[in-house]
Amino acid sequence: MNRRLTHKVLLLHLSIVAGLFLAQFFLPEYHHTNLARIMVLATFAAGYNVLFGYTGLMSLGHAMFFAAGMYATGLSVYYLDFGALSAFFLGIAAAAAVAVLFGLFALRTSGVSFLIVTMMFGQACYLTILYFNTITLGDQGFTLSNNLAPLEIGQQQFAFSNPSVKFNGAWILFSISFVLSMVIAASPLGRVLVAIRENDERTKLLGYNTYLYKLMALVVSGSIAGAAGAGYALLFSYVGASFAAILYSIYPLLWTLLGGAGTTLGPLIGTGTMFYLIDIASGYTTAYLFVVGGSLLILVLWFPKGIVGSIRDRWIKWLP
Amino acid sequence: MAAVAPLLRTRELSKRFDGVVAVDSVDFSLARNEIRAVIGPNGAGKTTLVSLICGRHTPSSGQITFEGQDITRLKPWTRATNGIVYTFQVTSIYKTLSCYENVALAVQKAIVRNPWSRLFGSESKISEGVWTALDEAGFSGMSDRIAGELSYGHQRMLEVAMTLSLHPKLLILDEPTQGLAQAEIDDLCTRVRRIAEKVTVLIIEHNMPVVLDLAETITVMDNGQIIAEGSPYEIENNPLVQEAYLGH
Numbered sequence: 245m246n247r248r249l250t251h252k253v254l255l256l257h258l259s260i261v262a263g264l265f266l267a268q269f270f271l272p273e274y275h276h277t278n279l280a281r282i283m284v285l286a287t288f289a290a291g292y293n294v295l296f297g298y299t300g301l302m303s304l305g306h307a308m309f310f311a312a313g314m315y316a317t318g319l320s321v322y323y324l325d326f327g328a329l330s331a332f333f334l335g336i337a338a339a340a341a342v343a344v345l346f347g348l349f350a351l352r353t354s355g356v357s358f359l360i361v362t363m364m365f366g367q368a369c370y371l372t373i374l375y376f377n378t379i380t381l382g383d384q385g386f387t388l389s390n391n392l393a394p395l396e397i398g399q400q401q402f403a404f405s406n407p408s409v410k411f412n413g414a415w416i417l418f419s420i421s422f423v424l425s426m427v428i429a430a431s432p433l434g435r436v437l438v439a440i441r442e443n444d445e446r447t448k449l450l451g452y453n454t455y456l457y458k459l460m461a462l463v464v465s466g467s468i469a470g471a472a473g474a475g476y477a478l479l480f481s482y483v484g485a486s487f488a489a490i491l492y493s494i495y496p497l498l499w500t501l502l503g504g505a506g507t508t509l510g511p512l513i514g515t516g517t518m519f520y521l522i523d524i525a526s527g528y529t530t531a532y533l534f535v536v537g538g539s540l541l542i543l544v545l546w547f548p549k550g551i552v553g554s555i556r557d558r559w560i561k562w563l564p
Numbered sequence: 565m566a567a568v569a570p571l572l573r574t575r576e577l578s579k580r581f582d583g584v585v586a587v588d589s590v591d592f593s594l595a596r597n598e599i600r601a602v603i604g605p606n607g608a609g610k611t612t613l614v615s616l617i618c619g620r621h622t623p624s625s626g627q628i629t630f631e632g633q634d635i636t637r638l639k640p641w642t643r644a645t646n647g648i649v650y651t652f653q654v655t656s657i658y659k660t661l662s663c664y665e666n667v668a669l670a671v672q673k674a675i676v677r678n679p680w681s682r683l684f685g686s687e688s689k690i691s692e693g694v695w696t697a698l699d700e701a702g703f704s705g706m707s708d709r710i711a712g713e714l715s716y717g718h719q720r721m722l723e724v725a726m727t728l729s730l731h732p733k734l735l736i737l738d739e740p741t742q743g744l745a746q747a748e749i750d751d752l753c754t755r756v757r758r759i760a761e762k763v764t765v766l767i768i769e770h771n772m773p774v775v776l777d778l779a780e781t782i783t784v785m786d787n788g789q790i791i792a793e794g795s796p797y798e799i800e801n802n803p804l805v806q807e808a809y810l811g812h
Contacts, residue, residue: 442661449641
């Protein structure tokens with residue numbers, strides 16, 4: 245018997261994946277586009293959650309991984325006429341490489357120092373993109389629609405301007421990151437990551453090379469964030485330096501906290517909730533950030549474990 | 565004594581913290597399969613000495629060998645993998661996790677060898693080891709309890725169960741009876757004696773009846789140095805020891 249990856253857990257995750265797929269046939273056009281965007285951003289949050297939620301390392305520089313994926317994909321399509329798939333994988337590879345390099349330096353620190361180092365690297369990355377503006381076109385951004393050939397699989401052609409291609413591309417991206425989160429959470433690897441979060445020194449003295457495990461978590465986390473960035477560039481046909489700015493390092497933290505750090509479902513719930521909170525509030529007032537701030541306050545005061553974390557504590561204890 | 569190679573030996577081992585010499589040029593050796601107690605007043609440097617041995621601290625100078633190999637520069641996780649296992653003075657377990665998960669972390673480390681299985685292997689083999697370890701430690705039926713909600717005595721025993729699951733060669737117990745009730749202390753002593761049939765035990769302890777009951781050899785530390793070493797009888801009658809305990 246596997247105590248961790250039970251049939252219940254598997255069934256829940258697969259039904260959510262199936263439910264998201266079916267949603268495209270029922271949702272009105274406006275929400276259809278929103279959900280596609282939410283799924284890509286939730287992938288970003290799912291990557292963030294591997295490092296923050298499971299391993300307990302808080303980063304304020306994850307925009308650099310998102311941007312590494314986005315720019316490697318975008319620039320290779322823009323300048324080198326890469327196809328969608330090769331550009332996408334190049335994006336993931338670039339983010340993974342950035343994560344390895346960054347980890348070798350940043351993981352010498354922990355706690356607040358780690359947070360500050362991540363923020364500084366993130367800002368350095370953002371400023372680098374702006375500095376090489378002639379190549380990156382960072383400050384005004386660029387679109388890929390004129391350069392990106394439709395994806396061909398067999399005889400079928402998939403144009404990225406087609407809303408249904410956008411939706412299903414986002415769905416595949418999110419589903420992979422979601423199932424991967426579930427597998428990691430249930431695996432011996434996930435157990436060690438949680439152990440590091442809960443008691444680093446005990447874990448070291450049990451014989452685990454915690455440095456290596458943190459590096460692995462960082463690379464997995466950065467690669468998923470990079471995949472989200474690459475996916476965003478392809479599906480929404482826009483690449484810009486604003487995605488490397490500090491705001492895009494804060495967002496995944498907020499989404500993950502809101503949904504529930506260290507839960508597989510948290511990133512999706514958190515991203516979706518925040519997205520619609522802003523969407524609805526901005527329909528009533530231009531001061532919609534007040535609503536966002538207020539709800540975050542409520543969250544921190546009464547539900548510090550986020551939506552899914554609170555549900556797990558109170559009702560459904562088996563949620564991974 | 566010198567005929568058999570010792571399991572562990574330190575040579576002129578020192579540790580300074582900002583000018584304070586916590587461990588001062590200590591030569592210490594430990595034979596295989598003995599139970600050794602280290603005693604001494606508070607601040608004598610006992611915990612620092614064993615922290616140097618298990619790798620929590622790096623020495624300022626000196627050398628440590630284990631099974632004939634120089635381990636002075638090895639990381640704590642490598643030393644644990646090589647068989648030096650430490651239980652903390654203040655119990656250190658995963659308080660938010662279940663007893664099962666606590667023990668599973670040790671079992672997983674000890675039995676899973678294949679690098680891929682270490683990351684994504686199946687739970688069934690680990691699970692078997694965990695149930696055995698929980699039963700042996702008297703935790704049957706408590707596997708789902710959150711470790712932090714257990715009594716202090718149970719938390720201690722859980723930590724001991726975790727460290728034993730690693731199959732140590734040298735088990736370091738740092739004041740294991742602290743905060744335990746008498747019945748729990750008796751239990752622990754029985755347990756330690758059983759462990760010592762296969763494992764070398766190094767125990768730091770203030771509780772003298774426990775020390776005299778368990779240890780074959782006692783090492784006495786004061787001011788970062790070893791001031792005496794010998795059988796319980798020799799130690800009890802050593803004037804230096806009496807002075808260290810009664811004040812200068």
